[in-house]
Amino acid sequence: xxxxxxxxxxxxxxxxxxxxxxxxxxxxxxSEAEIFESLSFSSHDLENESFRLNQKQHEKFIRRAxxxxxxxxxxxxxxxxxxxxxxxAVLILFATSGRIAKALRLITRYNPIYTRTLTSSLEDxxxxxxxxxxxxxxxxxxxxxxxxxxxxxxxxxxxQALDGAHLVTHADLALPQPEGFYQVRxxxxxxxxxxxxxxxxxxxxRLINKPxxxxxxxxxxxxxxxxxxxxxxxxAEMSVVGAVSKLVFEQISAPPSLDLAASKISLxxxxxxxxxxxxxxTYQSILNDARRTLAIKLLRETAEPVSAIAYxxxxxxxxxxxxxxxxxxxxxxxEFRANQH
Numbered sequence: 001x002x003x004x005x006x007x008x009x010x011x012x013x014x015x016x017x018x019x020x021x022x023x024x025x026x027x028x029x030x031s032e033a034e035i036f037e038s039l040s041f042s043s044h045d046l047e048n049e050s051f052r053l054n055q056k057q058h059e060k061f062i063r064r065a066x067x068x069x070x071x072x073x074x075x076x077x078x079x080x081x082x083x084x085x086x087x088x089a090v091l092i093l094f095a096t097s098g099r100i101a102k103a104l105r106l107i108t109r110y111n112p113i114y115t116r117t118l119t120s121s122l123e124d125x126x127x128x129x130x131x132x133x134x135x136x137x138x139x140x141x142x143x144x145x146x147x148x149x150x151x152x153x154x155x156x157x158x159x160q161a162l163d164g165a166h167l168v169t170h171a172d173l174a175l176p177q178p179e180g181f182y183q184v185r186x187x188x189x190x191x192x193x194x195x196x197x198x199x200x201x202x203x204x205x206r207l208i209n210k211p212x213x214x215x216x217x218x219x220x221x222x223x224x225x226x227x228x229x230x231x232x233x234x235x236a237e238m239s240v241v242g243a244v245s246k247l248v249f250e251q252i253s254a255p256p257s258l259d260l261a262a263s264k265i266s267l268x269x270x271x272x273x274x275x276x277x278x279x280x281x282t283y284q285s286i287l288n289d290a291r292r293t294l295a296i297k298l299l300r301e302t303a304e305p306v307s308a309i310a311y312x313x314x315x316x317x318x319x320x321x322x323x324x325x326x327x328x329x330x331x332x333x334x335e336f337r338a339n340q341h
Contacts, residue, residue, distance in 0.1 A: 128205035
């Protein structure tokens with residue numbers, strides 16, 4: 001089965017970046033079997049309007065794409081593909097919103113709809129307007145892909161309205177400079193400064209209030225209503241995930257069953273499963289993430305025996321913990337602790 005590459009109808013809220021990555025990889029000659037190998041979702045999931053990737057799925061997927069292509073700067077290869085303003089309801093909203101400043105406010109508001117890898121906010125600074133970006137990722141190379149994709153999107157999306165001018169003047173990135181950046185730096189069209197304390201995308205204040213050529217108030221109103229509903233639904237789903245995560249962390253040494261967790265947050269087991277599925281996760285995934293996070297913290301920051309940590313994070317036998325930890329990190333607990341020094 002091949003992903004349909006035609007634009008989806010206005011009701012679509014498919015995750016834009018994952019779909020674009022799949023299309024780019026298929027165009028590059030990779031098969032679906034290669035693309036989705038070892039991933040916990042498939043092309044069928046990406047065609048499901050209610051499906052969304054969680055953080056771990058995003059990270060693993062992007063690492064897979066980078067491994068397949070051997071390209072640390074994959075976002076640059078995708079920059080011309082990613083900005084068809086008719087390919088998604090959210091992009092149509094940005095393109096018809098009237099002025100660049102308004103489109104940027106909408107981009108930051110509806111950020112969770114089109115990607116969960118980062119959040120953004122538009123602020124004024126002494127040097128002009130700035131997009132403040134906060135990635136929700138652990139892997140530095142995946143962060144670089146997500147941030148560079150976002151800033152290329154911001155710059156390229158408005159080029160038609162600006163007759164080819166760059167809206168982005170420069171960017172400060174709270175990332176180490178990736179290998180090979182010097183050879184590709186000119187493809188960005190603006191300066192990137194690595195090793196900064198925060199990630200800020202600086203915008204040209206002379207251009208930010210320029211009108212958009214496809215302004216359409218009626219279309220903007222209709223799609224805004226649609227996006228508000230999507231945002232409300234997404235926030236509701238995420239509040240359930242947050243409640244379950246908090247419950248699991250509080251009782252990690254003896255975690256509740258899914259049925260008991262559901263009753264504690266006033267949901268039926270069936271409703272909880274549906275909420276988690278719509279958020280791109282499962283109860284077991286939340287439990288595994290909680291165990292992994294606490295285990296890593298304890299191995300790094302304490303001298304507790306591995307056997308004690310195993311029981312503390314809810315495993316009945318240290319051997320079960322050892323197998324799970326190696327699956328999570330590629331190392332045994334003892335090897336992981338030794339490598340921290």
